[in-house]
Amino acid sequence: MAKQPMLKFVTVGRDMPDKRTAEERREDFQEIYAEFAEQKAAEQAGRCSQCGVPYCQSHCPLHNNIPDWLKLTAEGRLQEAYEVSQATNTFPEICGRICPQDRLCEGNCVIEKSGHGTVTIGAVEKYITDTAWEEGWVQPIEPAADRPESVGIIGAGPGGLAAADVLRRAGVQVTVYDRYDRAGGLMTYGIPGFKLEKPVVMRRNEQLEAGGVTFVMNCNVGETIGFDEIREKHDAVIIATGVYKSRDLKGPGAGADGIVRAIDFLTASNRAVNFGDHVPEFESGELNAKGKRVVVIGGGDTAMDCVRTSIRQGATSVKCLYRRDRQNMPGSQREVANAEEEGVEFEWLTAPKAFKGDPVNAVVVQKMRLGAPDATGRQSPEPIEGAEYDEPADLVIKALGFEAEELPTLWGQEGLEVTRWGTVKAEFTSGKTSLDGVYAVGDIVRGASLVVWAIRDGRDCAEAVLSQFDGASAIAAE
Structure with missing residues (x-):
């Protein structure tokens, strides 16, 4: 009788890939987790209980067939595991690295609820696809037949690229327009290399290009090319621009030199450190934390990216101000823990009231408390009268979120x-907008959200576009 490869959660404990020490991590921008070895990946995948109602799958925005590819991994059938994973997810190796699994699949794992520790779904997902790349199982797109229809996609982030992948596999002619010089959106220039090394993104871009997707880079719609011109070139247009307008700070001194936007800070770091680009603002120190007392304002994942980047750039101190407490912050608790290990100090229940100096030399910090719940049920922060202090700062980074x-x-x-x-x-699932033949996906519809939701939207929209084309073809044939 064959040995049962699953249901090992009773005898095998949860185990993550080895994490490099904080001292090592502070010195570079490489990913902090090592790769699972084959035996360890199979062992951890084998902890899955194969439950009848897989909450991990239902709480995944892509509804990935997680129990299936965990079982295949436990049985050593990695190529099949990759194929199952890829069937529902355009970028499984990216989701395995940056998805907040603690809030999605792993956070809803049945064995976690029973006290046995969740299956390490994200680490196994990353391992499967990294292995697929190494073994040559990931191949350029080869449509069975080309179609005459053409789609223009504005924005080369995860939503736009996911739509491009689905459409090109169906044989549609796809052109992606993007304002930057490299595709990937925030995966390329927003997320630091210690969470997502850039070759991982670049090889997907290369795969799409090799499969026939056309990229038009350094193209700012409304300036380089008109929106109407794009509509005239294509049978359908998908807007996937994301949201890049930063929420601003208010208060006296908020316009001082040394107060910068998170997106500018992270983009400069990614360009200079990960791509070796010449970035004058980085080299001059304007967007570089080296030797500075850094204060980051915000509590989301972008704020975590900023504080951890500042540590690696050689800041003398890094503090994060957040107006609520630790339990109510929107960012990943795993990221907060990593930041603390690396030397970041968190000042909970604090908010900036004013800024001193130009260039800035201090933040006037207002202490807060949690009051009555707001419309979402979260307790609203309110100032404590007379409780304020000065926090020295040479660089203040605004990480308050993004707007459209x-x-x-x-x-x-x-x-x-x-x-x-x-x-x-835009219409739910299809992405149809008020303009005929124009669709929209991702953050430009949802507001600032997760990469995995953008992928879901891009895939759903691509299927809706294909249905529209097929319907039009059927009518034309009658």
Whole structure:
């Protein structure tokens, strides 16, 4: 009788890949976790209980067939595991690295609820696809037949690239337009290398290009090319621009030199450190934390990226101000723990009130307390009268989140309907907008969200576009 490869959670404890020491991590921008060895990946995958109702799958935005590829991994059938994983996820190796598994699949694992420790789903997912690349199982897209229809995608982030992948596999002619010089969006320039090494993103871009996707880079819609011009070139257009407009700080001194946007700081670091680009603002010190007392304002994952990047750049001190407590912060608790290990200090229940000096030399910090719940049920922070202090700072990084740019104005498209938050109004699942043949996906519809949700939106929208094409073809044939 064959040995049972699954249900090992009773005898085998949860184990993550080895994590490099904080001292090692502070010195470079490489990923902090090692790779699972084959035996360890099989052992950890074998902890899955193969439950009848897989909450890990239902709480995954992509509804990945997690129990299936865990079982295949435990049985040593890695190529099949990769194929199952790839069937529902355009970028499984990226999701395995940067998804907040503690809030999604792993956070809803049945054996976790029973006290045995969750299956390390993310680490196994990363291992499967990294192995697939090493073994040559990941091949360029080869459609069974080319189709005449053409789709223009504005934005080369995860939503746009996921849509491009699905459409190109169906044989559609796809052109991706992006304002940057490299595709990938925030995966390339927003997320630091210690969470997502850039060759991982670049090889996916190369795979898409080798499969026939055309990239038009350094292309700013509304300036380099008009939106109407893109519509005229293609049978359908998908807007996947993401949200890049940073929420701003208020208060006296908020416009001083030395107060910078998170996106500018992270982009400069990624360009200079990970790609070796010439970045004057980085080299001059304007967007470089080296030798500085750094204060980061915000409590999301972007703030965590900023504090951990500052540590690696050689800041003399790094402090993070967040207006709520640890339990109520939006960022990943795993990221907070990693930041603390690396030397970041968190000042909970604090908010900036004013800024001193120009260039800035201190933040006037207001102490807060949690009051009555707001409309979402979270307790609202409120200031404690008379409780404030000065926090010395040479560099202040604003990581307060992102908002949508005013696309109708930028593109001269009054007919493109938006919500009161400035995001594009789009039909659920299909992504259809108020303009005929124009769709929208990802953060420009949802607001700032997760990479995995952008992938889901891109894939769903691509299927809707294909259905539209097929319907039009059927009518034309009658």
